[in-house]
Amino acid sequence: MDLSVQIGALRLKNPLMSASGCFGYGVEYADVVDLSTLGAVVVKGLFLAEREGHPPPRIVETPAGMLNAIGLQGIGVHRFVREKMPELRARNATVIVNVCGVTIDEYTEVARILSDVEGVAGLELNISCPNIKEGGISFGSNLGNTHQVVSAVRRVTRLPLIPKLTPNVTDVASFAKASEEAGADAVSLVNTFLAMAIDVETRRPRLSNVMGGLSGPAIRPIAVRMVYECARRVRIPVIGMGGIASAADVLEFMIAGAAAVQVGTANFVDPFIWGKLETGLREYMVRHRMERLSDLTGTLDVPGEKRA
């Protein structure tokens, strides 16, 4: 039974990846999860320098979901390489680093530094964080900027390059296309939906940052639709995420066109979810007499419509 998937030059032992920002730097989970059993560990977004993040409250729950406005608190790329990579290497984790920047120069510098680090298997380009004023989403919500930043990072790294796309645009597939044209090896989506919650008694926003990003099962159907749209528009692999909490959810994203998936919020609820997801995928493969899980990608069967 073959659960492996191919993302550009990168072969993952299974399609299950942690979603950036939902798994710390990976090492936080080393006691409860064998990190080497994940397809990849996608670590928290890194800028060149340390970042403080937003004041609390940083999260609030909403129906079947949560809003977050962490503000990309982080230790910066240099400390990450020094303090976290040795343990990630020792644990045989396949590490994908989420790269952040306020300017194109910062993105390329962070990417260049990581490209020389043993054990970094790929770069996810964060052009979609809704919670910071500069950088992030301003690159990801304009087609020209997306092309420009992906091209620039492409020039400085040979690592698999995966722009992470925001759903807060009219046509996310055009951003997948722009990323492909700029040399990306894959795209991942969706980042969180810009959202808001208010305490009506105090009339205060429930997050210190006023707005935050919505994640969790509440967004899953929209994310599935967006993955479907992107997978039909580009030839590069699409990594799907958005409210995945069960093996059936993983399968749904794959059938919609995802080559692999990321799990975020559900890992907060159940840090032991990874083994359960893998077991569920294997059971499905047995039930459907499948040899290779990757054969499932993009196999949506629309009655009356010819399959691609």
Place this chain on the structure above:
Amino acid sequence: MPVDVDAEVLSSTRLSDDYCVVAFRAPELAAGIRPGQFVMIRTAAGDTPLLRRPYSVFERLRDPNGLVVGFSILNKRVGIGSGLLANAVPGNRISCLGPLGRPFAPPPSGSDAWMVAGGTGLAPFVALAEDLTGMGIACRLFYGARTGSELFCLDRFEPLGVRIALATEDGTRGDHGRVTVPLARELTTRPPSSPATIYACGPEAMLEAVASLAARHGRACEVATERQMGCGLGGCYSCVVRVRTREGGTRYARSCVEGPVFKATDIVWDGRRD
């Protein structure tokens, strides 16, 4: 190392309309609990509320041989999650992840332990009082609530020989005012040559007031903070507390892994009164 268990609800004991004690059987989890640690409890089987709730461990439950086989929590009904827990009945299975977080540190040798609790902040002190009195350390409890009928579970402390001072905001029992009233009085009259280490848990404003009293009287103080948490394992960076760095600056520390217990002098109190 934390474990996730489908813990069986053994009992749910109502203390008032809003407060109850819920007891769980969970030997694998409970055996490793140290005072001040917490458990992430999944209150709903479905998607709302989605996240687990952090609960300070209240009692450790022992079998007839003295082996720890379970734990209880002190639950106050405030929202959907705590409401679901308040309705739990014996036999229910509820997912509990723990034990988690940094526990209280025992006082230096020769020091008494003064525990200061406000409201549900009483929770971590039963276990702490058990451990410390077991080590022969003299313990006192300063316990405040809005009103006399919300001062609960003194019977957990009396058999341990803990000296108790009470305060209520409406004056119906103990000192009239906040818990800092009896604490300040006792701190003022205690000779500096008699060491006391202060442990506090309760609303943020109370923690700040206790930390300030402790500093003024030169007493070491640890506080157990309460924050909204996403994961409890250090993954989400939601539950931050502003602390001082060794270099003289400040930073946000995750209360789930660096806390929930912090040295009071490490915390940057922002003086907010939400």
